[in-house]
């Protein structure tokens with residue numbers, strides 16, 4: 275079992291040297307995140323860096339895969355951080371002194387942790403009333419969550435509160451850990467709070483990628499390439515109009531988990547999520563584009579996924595109020611579904627101007643990527659790779675351009691309403 279330590283360090287230098295040391299010790303060839311459990315340990319703590327009205331929660335983790343981070347607004351605002359394939363190290367338990375939480379600081383009142391199921395560890399940062407999630411980033415195996423809160427006093431301590439209760443020097447402002455691998459920092463928005471000045475955020479999801487190539491046509495046109503090219507074209511057109519911000523769930527030929535795609539949309543504060551795909555059937559006769567929105571049957575599945583994935587969840591089972599959670603999801607989703615359907619109704623006639631359409635163009639299904647409860651989402655099957663004519667068209671830049679123009683027109687109409 276690979277020992278992977280979660281360290282919370284005093285200073286940048288100590289952090290980096292500690293990280294280097296741990297990395298040297300842990301570079302096990304051929305190890306994968308799925309096959310092994312990471313042991314999460316805290317042996318030195320500088321959990322928080324506080325400044326006026328802001329708290330930075332920092333966890334240094336030698337784990338390849340980014341944790342899932344959720345902000346949950348409401349009466350008890352909190353941030354949930356899930357590490358997959360991890361277990362609590364003895365040192366962490368010891369550090370917490372038999373408790374299952376660390377004391378808070380600034381806008382964080384408490385940092386709780388617990389095992390979740392067999393394979394996951396969850397942290398929950400309880401936040402002060404009125405505290406808000408601003409952003410989080412995960413780079414260089416360091417998770418930093420930034421929240422804002424109403425700061426009563428102007429007297430900012432030059433010390434951070436550490437879990438053991440003893441003060442440690444805070445980092446100089448502006449001193450940041452370098453990023454590696456260009457992991458993007460999510461936007462500082464929570465969903466559904468919109469202002470007129472804000473540009474709508476469109477998240478484009480090129481289907482498949484990496485070890486998941488998707489459909490392959492008779493002429494060897496591969497879905498993952500078509501979807502990426504179309505997504506990049508769509509982004510180009512949207513940005514040219516200057517009216518939107520655009521986020522892609524992938525910009526290269528890499529594999530991205532479905533739940534990660536949904537997360538990217540949520541974290542970006544997406545106003546619209548468009549997943550691009552190319553269809554395939556055994557028969558080569560079916561042609562044309564189609565649009566999918568979430569089916570009501572899939573809603574039931576959403577509830578399961580909401581439970582499993584913790585859109586609405588807590589660390590303490592006792593304090594989890596599942597009925598309330600479900601109601602919130604219902605409300606969010608009903609609105610979301612209506613908006614998804616509305617966009618679909620606008621999109622289809624626009625597509626008709628540039629493409630053949632499949633019969634029953636508007637379809638409803640339980641595609642995973644459509645399941646984010648609070649982001650209006652559609653899945654556009656741009657045509658059939660199993661059909662030679664469609665395959666040829668989808669492989670043509672001019673056709674993709676035309677097709678994406680239709681999508682842009684639909685987006686313009688949708689947001690003009």
Ligand SMILES: [Zn+2]
Nearest residue numbers: 481488551552
């Ligand atoms: Zn697909």
